[in-house]
Amino acid sequence: xxxxxxxxxxxxINGADTPISADKNADFGTFIDGLNRDITKxxxxxxxxxxxxxALSEKDEAAIRALxxxxxxxxxxxTSSPVDLAYETLDTLGQ
Numbered sequence: 405x406x407x408x409x410x411x412x413x414x415x416x417i418n419g420a421d422t423p424i425s426a427d428k429n430a431d432f433g434t435f436i437d438g439l440n441r442d443i444t445k446x447x448x449x450x451x452x453x454x455x456x457x458x459a460l461s462e463k464d465e466a467a468i469r470a471l472x473x474x475x476x477x478x479x480x481x482x483t484s485s486p487v488d489l490a491y492e493t494l495d496t497l498g499q
Contacts (some may be wrong), residue, residue, distance in 0.1 A: 413473075416480040432476055433469030443483050451489055454480040 414421045424435075440450060453460045455468070456477040468476060484492070 410491055418482055423476045430473050432471050432473050435473050446482040447485055452482040
């Protein structure tokens with residue numbers, strides 16, 4: 405019988421350390437998809453993902469989606485409401 409091994413690690417979400425437990429083989433994309441489902445319940449969206457202190461572009465995120473979560477360094481995620489994100493985008497366009 406194959407035993408599932410889980411990994412416990414801590415990520416930062418909106419500045420707070422958040423412990424997560426995931427299948428040892430879970431990939432980054434599955435983790436992000438699950439997080440998106442959870443935060444959508446609170447009317448939030450992911451606005452920024454930092455890995456090892458560097459903000460990921462959409463291209464960067466796509467490149468690491470298949471990597472096991474345990475192989476990715478420090479993860480920090482920031483969320484915001486869709487309305488706040490829209491205002492931030494409009495402010496950026498106006499500059």
